Amino acid sequence: METLRLILSPDFLLRNSVYTSVLVGFSCPLVGVFLVMRRLVFMGVALPQISSTGVAVALSLPLWLGFSLTGHGSHSAHVLAFVGSMTFSLTAILVLAFLERRGRGQPEGRLGTAYVVAAALSILLLSKNPYGEIGWLDLLKGEVITVSNFDLLLTAATLALxxxxxxxxxxELLLVSFDRAxxxxxxxxxxxxxxxLYLLIGLTVSMAVLSVGPLIAFGFLLIPALTAHLFxxxxxxxxxxxxxxxxxxAFLGFWVAYQYDAPVGPTDVVLLGMIYAAAWIIARCLPGNPGKSHKA
Amino acid sequence: MKTDSSKSATCLNEPAHLVVENVAVAYGGKAALGDVSFCVPVGTRVAVIGPNGAGKSTLFKALAGLLPLQSGNISIHGFPLGHHEDCVAYIPQREEVDWRFPVTVVEVVTMGRYGRLGWLRRPGRKDRTIVARSIEQLGISDLAHRPIGSLSGGQQQRVFLARALVQEPHILLLDEPFTGVDIATQESMLAFFDQLKKQGVTVLVSTHDLKLAATNFDHVLLLNHHLIAYGPSDQVLTSEHLMQAFGGQVLLLNGAVVVDKAIHKCKSYEE
Structure with a gap:
């Protein structure tokens, strides 16, 4: 309770981190429901990772092109990261969705490969990068610590959009998703x-990746939607x-993580997993619940 | 296989509603329909018959504007397809619908009005009245707020009929609507087609049931990649035409034609 009061107090040091996680927690599922309904669940896994590769590539550009980011390296680095993340996730979702529509080859194989290569590549790039030190590796691990006012504002604006x-x-989005014909x-x-729809998904994913990292992003994209689908x-x-x-x-996760001094991202995702498992059991036991007839 | 030369004569004395001329369509990279021509007068009920894989669904998809034509023309009221938006209502086969989707009966039926609503416009009072009326007309009012995944096959078919009805279509296309539905639903669907006929709505239905086609429809269209015969059932459902359409699946028993349902079932199972 002491921790809860502390987190909620307006001059809490990590106030921005709380707000950002909760914003991401609320908004990712809004586009996540479309991924789940359109059977693009694997896309929800691959996309945040690809988006974070975009961040890594963007932050490697100064290194490759031989210029350095001025100032404290934070503002210009953030803008660069934002552009990289957007470019990668929007391109990826359009290309992958197009391939999915054509229905050739193995979509799971394609998305799985994209995921694992993107994950490896972003760690590789950031480990060789001086800017990687400034919190980006933490981001990949799911530590929500350094959220600037600028980040918070950007997140809030994107989500509002x-x-x-x-x-x-x-x-229209419901109609094309449910019955394209x-x-x-x-x-x-x-x-x-x-x-x-893909642009909205890409936008949300990049925002989430930039502010809380890929791990939380895909946790929040998919698990709340799958949980809600049961009921x-x-x-x-x-x-x-x-x-x-x-x-x-997202809120609960922050609270628990702060209380036990654990990283927020993994705490959130584990909590989501536990909630999904509990919901699944409850859905099976509830008489007359529509979730029983769904084959998830 | 030759097509019947009298195929377009049926529109002679009545205003043509739907005219299909020399249509060829490919599906999945293969030629599915070739040189199909026929003409349907206003308010006619047409049963489309043919073996599995004969191109019935392809024909319906082409009529709904979902598949591009390789050649030929389709016109409705004398205008090319797509000229009148939402003039054609299409009800796909049951397995093409995602029944896991959490949408209620009312939500699905309301989608039938979306064609009349532009961007940013929500269904208004008039739309809601029309939706409620058609749900009632199909006898599913008590299911209105149930998710579609929890309904029986017959009830689901009624939901899609209600949705087609609120579209206020001129032409209604139903792909295999009698598959997996109970007798009561089948009866009420046939009654519903009669009613639509009175309103001048043209109905095309694909089915495997030859008896139903012969007794409840004005015209029968026999299809196997090409049009084999089209017209009143007694002229179309002859042993010669059926042999042409069904080949080895047809048995002639004392002059009566029997289509071997067992072969049919196996084939559809394989697909």
Missing amino acids: VLAALGLFHK MAITLGKNVVFWDVL ARNMRQFTMLASLVGGAT
Whole structure:
């Protein structure tokens, strides 16, 4: 309780970290539900990793091109990281989604390879990089410690944008995800809506990776959505429940991690896993629960 | 295989609703339909019959504008396909729908109105009234807030019919709607087609049930990659045409034609 009061106090030292984790916790599941429903779960695993490779590549650019980042290395490094992360995740989701649609080859194999190579590459690049020292390796491990006001603002702004787009275009995004054929017969431009959805997913993922790291990002993308899917009867319940599970776990995770002096990211993900397991058991036991009929 | 030369004559005295001319379509890289031509008058119920893999689903997808034509034309009310948006309602085969999706009956049926709603517009009172009315008409009001994954096959088919109904289509395409549904649903679907006919809606249904096709539809279209015959059932369902369409699956018993359902079932299982 003492810890809780401390975390909630406005002059708590790691205040920005709490806010950022909770924001990410709330927002990742909002796009995660689409990944789960469109059977792109593997994409949710690969994408954050690819996005963090983007960060690593961007931060290696000064090294390769022989210029140095001025100032304290933080602001310009952050902008560079932001651009790298966005470029990689947006390109990756568009290419991978396109290949997925064509339905050739082995999507799982492709995504699995992309994941593992991206993970190895980002660690490799950052370990050779002087800027890697400034918290980026921590980020890859899932330590949410250094969140600047700038980071927090960027996260909040991106998430507001994603939230607004998801709300405004809910009906189109639902239609192309649930019944693409019908969307076409109704004269909707399905490619446009698909790309918009992928852009929103890519944007959220890059933001999450930049502020909390790939491990938490994919934990929050997938596990809350899978948990909510066990109980949800309609899309509204599905989205709200997933988002709620994500946000609450993010807060709880921070609390537990702070209390026991553990890294936040891994704590969050382990908690999410435990919640999913408990939810799965509850869903099996509840009579008349729609989750029972789903084959997840 | 030769196509019937009298195929386009059926529209003679009635206004043509749907005209298909020399259509060829490829599916999965293979030629699925070639040189298909027929013409459907307004408010006609057409049963599309053919063996598995004959291109029935491909034809429906092409009519719905989901597959590109390699050659030929499809026109509706004299305009090319896609000219009137949401004029064609298409109900896919059951296995093409993702039943895990957490959407309720009302949500699915409301999607039928989305074609009339532009960007940023939400369904209004009129849309909700139409949705409620069609749900009631199909006898699924008590299921309105249930997730679709929890319904029976027949109930799910009714949901999709209700959704097609709120689209207020001119042409309704149903791919294998009688597969996996109970007799009660089948009966109410047939009654529903009668009602649509009175409203001038043209209905095309693919089915394996020759008897149903012969007794409950105005026209029968026999298909096996090419159009074999099209017209009133007594002219189409002849032993000669059926032999042409079904080949080894047809048995002639004392002059009566029997399509071997066992072969049919095995084939569909393999697919």
